[in-house]
Amino acid sequence: QKNKDAYVMAYEKDLLTGLLLSRHEHYINTDVRVKGFETIPASDLGRFDLVTTNVPFGNIKVYDAAYTKSDNAMRRDAAKMIHRYYVLKGLDCLRDGGIEAYIITSNYLNNDSEQMQEALKQARRIGAYRLANNLFKENGTEVGTDLLVLQKDVNKKELTSDECMLLTACAEEGCPTNMYFTCYPDHVIATSKSVGTDAYGKPGIAYVHDGGVSGIAEMLGKVLAEDMKQNCSVELFDVPQK
Numbered sequence: 322q323k324n325k326d327a328y329v330m331a332y333e334k335d336l337l338t339g340l341l342l343s344r345h346e347h348y349i350n351t352d353v354r355v356k357g358f359e360t361i362p363a364s365d366l367g368r369f370d371l372v373t374t375n376v377p378f379g380n381i382k383v384y385d386a387a388y389t390k391s392d393n394a395m396r397r398d399a400a401k402m403i404h405r406y407y408v409l410k411g412l413d414c415l416r417d418g419g420i421e422a423y424i425i426t427s428n429y430l431n432n433d434s435e436q437m438q439e440a441l442k443q444a445r446r447i448g449a450y451r452l453a454n455n456l457f458k459e460n461g462t463e464v465g466t467d468l469l470v471l472q473k474d475v476n477k478k479e480l481t482s483d484e485c486m487l488l489t490a491c492a493e494e495g496c497p498t499n500m501y502f503t504c505y506p507d508h509v510i511a512t513s514k515s516v517g518t519d520a521y522g523k524p525g526i527a528y529v530h531d532g533g534v535s536g537i538a539e540m541l542g543k544v545l546a547e548d549m550k551q552n553c554s555v556e557l558f559d560v561p562q563k
Contacts, residue, residue: 325350330365332358358410359385370419370558372411378404378426385410395439404429405436408469412444415473418558420447427451427465428519431497434488444471446484448548451502453511453530453537464520465527468541472553496524510541 329351333339339355342348354360381403383389388400388410399405404426411421421444430437430449447470454463480488489500494516502509511528519525530537 328352330354330369332356332361334358357383358407359383361410361414363387366413367416369414369416371422372414372419373422374407374411374424376404376407376423376425378402378428387413395436399436399439405433408436408440412440412471412473417473417475418554418560419473420553420558421469421471421473423469424452424466425469427467430467430469430487430499430501431490434490438488440471441477441480441484441487443473443475443477445474445477445552445554446470446481446487447472447552448545449487449499449501449508450541450544451499451509451511451528452541453528455529456534456537459534463527465525468545470545470548472557474554474557493526496526498526507544510537510544512536 329348331342331348331351331353333342333353333355334357336355339353343351343353343355379402383400383403383406385400385406388396388406391397396409399409408421408423408425408429411423415421448468449470450468452466452468454465456466457464483501486501486504487499491498491500491503493503496516509528510530512531514526514528517525517527530540532539
């Protein structure tokens with residue numbers, strides 16, 4: 322947190338982790354709330370410049386009346402799987418021009434095109450990046466994840482051709498993937514790949530970066546920096562908010 326005047330809010334549902342976070346020297350000026358993300362009050366929606374997290378995933382339902390009882394069928398559906406919910410709720414928290422940067426299960430872009438389309442109704446694609454499975458190896462897990470970066474745009478009228486790609490599931494070597502990564506192989510942040518199984522025992526491609534975390538960071542940084550320059554609207558972000 323380089324800007325000492327910035328207001329930072331953090332949600333952590335686990336009691337012990339939340340208490341440790343609130344007392345850590347790096348987060349001494351952070352508003353740490355030891356609650357689920359779904360408890361964020363309506364008064365906090367539409368106010369943030371950035372929403373970022375490593376999204377939890379799985380068949381975990383979320384109770385949020387704004388979603389569970391929504392007239393919007395896609396929002397009701399999102400509440401049935403926590404990673405779908407996080408994408409849309411994160412956008413709710415952003416002010417126009419704000420940025421959502423999520424590490425999310427690769428199953429989202431491989432299988433949830435309708436949910437992705439719902440997100441893209443109110444957000445621009447800055448970039449999507451398929452991350453090497455060994456990103457979290459030091460934490461004892463090797464799973465398929467993506468970095469998804471969106472910019473909120475409440476007045477968006479239509480999808481770009483690249484955004485249409487993000488809505489297109491396809492197969493590579495008999496394994497599910499997304500057309501975006503087929504057309505933009507430089508957005509796969511890895512040095513090698515092999516066919517194996519995913520976390521659910523289904524066919525999946527495992528990506529590895531020989532440089533480990535530092536190699537992943539260096540490779541990702543270059544591609545992300547170029548995407549930010551090309552796709553992030555500074556004008557939209559700089560519009561004074563009411």
